[in-house]
Amino acid sequence: MEHICLLARLNLTEAEMDKYARELSDVLGAFKVLDSLDVKDEPAFHPIEIKDRLREDEVKTTKWNPLGNAKATDQKYFKGPKII
């Protein structure tokens, strides 16, 4: 659970981890029904046939301000925490 929480970037208390661990184990147990099914089919990544659609690589400007919803900004940049 600790490793999954780290990957998911969630801080959980010991008690929460225990609770989720029990629930996850119950849900994953129910998923085991799939083990009894032999599938050789191709995986269906989409329900209908999806075409690759490529557009011309043209520069387009937007009328809206991408920083409009950000609280921490510096000139035309988002301001974020230290990465390294």
Add this chain to the structure above:
Amino acid sequence: METSVRAHIEAVKNGDVKVDEFIEEVLEKCEKIQSKYMPFITINKKAEATSQKGKLAGLPISVKDSICTEGIQTTAGSKILEGYIPPFDATSVIQTKREGGIIIGKTALDEFGFGTFSTNCAYGTPKNPNDPTRACGGSSGGAGCITAAADFPHIAIAQSTGGSITAPAAFTGTVGITPTYGRVSRYGLIDYANSMDKIGVIGKEVYDAALLLSVISGYDPLDSTSSEEKPENFTSYVGKDVKGMKFAIPKEYVSDTTDKKVVAGFMKGVEKLRSMGAIIEETSLPLTKYAVSSYYLIAIAEASTNLAKYCGLRYGLQQPIVGDFDTYFSKVRTAGFGNEAKRRILLGTYARMAGYRDAYYLKALKVRGKIIKEFKAEFKKYDALIAPSMPILPPKFTDIDKLTPTEVYNMDILTVASNMAGIPSLSFPIGKADGLPVGFQIMGDHFTEGKLIQIGSSLEAK
């Protein structure tokens, strides 16, 4: 006030309605309904008449809060998006406004659509207008709620991933259409699971739902998965008879796990169709027992990936920046996501981890391939499949609280397979049992919404 959508639009076009005054009155009614049933996250107090022309001239439209609306807060029912004001409209909202529709508010949902009952809501739980001690169904619960409660003409833009239109339509006694995957552009929809998300509609009558679906359907260059299938005027199917059409009831959908009162209500609809000259047989969909597991595996894998982008920097919930990136990111996400969102992120992260991906996610995608083939084989023999919409009557909130996550997920047994296969479905309120609505579900082959509307409107005919 007139509640018929058709009559209202006609009156607006004839100049018989002063739209500004009408909208003011509608917003007052919305406030009253909100204090009673809580269908909205935001009521658009700035709603005003745009055009008195178009297919939706002067018509109030509500929009599920997972669909972006320019200048109106859009939260997807999550605290992590609190305060987010989109600078753009979703394509379906642009199309609605272009035809004269007026956005009156944003409706409540389970956080990001994660729920069957609309009880995982960060901004209040909608109550069922048929009995406020019971749930509206999820995740488009607010859309079903306002459609059932509205004493004015109105249609709702809703959205479904695994049954989020059918469940609220069934529980609130309204008409819901979940279109074929790709029929309606997803541009501007806050993703739950990209390969299954569909924007659809909920209305009081089949005509209403057909009308709004006609407006929002069609190819959109901004959504690479939207279909080039020609848009149709779906209202032209309303009133066509079903004589000679052939339907089948999958026996797995009326099994012992479906409430007997629901089955009895559904059978009244079956008899009605039969009396109108339709041929009805029984069939079997043996893969039904694998549908819930494979659906949830695909859904959680895609959802946990989609939710990775919420890091509290660019929009929505933001806190004072303290600590390094991982510390800040984890702190905001822990504060912003609710229990069910956390549960699905953890499950999806696990299912996508190295060593498990093939056993879970890839296997579920292969099962989806099989389920699509199973449906396609049925549609070679039948015009549509018919079944109850939900396995139970609208449940009491106190009973929902007692369910485990696995028990809640199993409530989706009648809707997940069709949603996973991307086929369209229509839920029609066939009648009541113990004073509560019963939904009748019609499922068709890809891009046969017109046929479903034809069948639904036959059930509506007196």
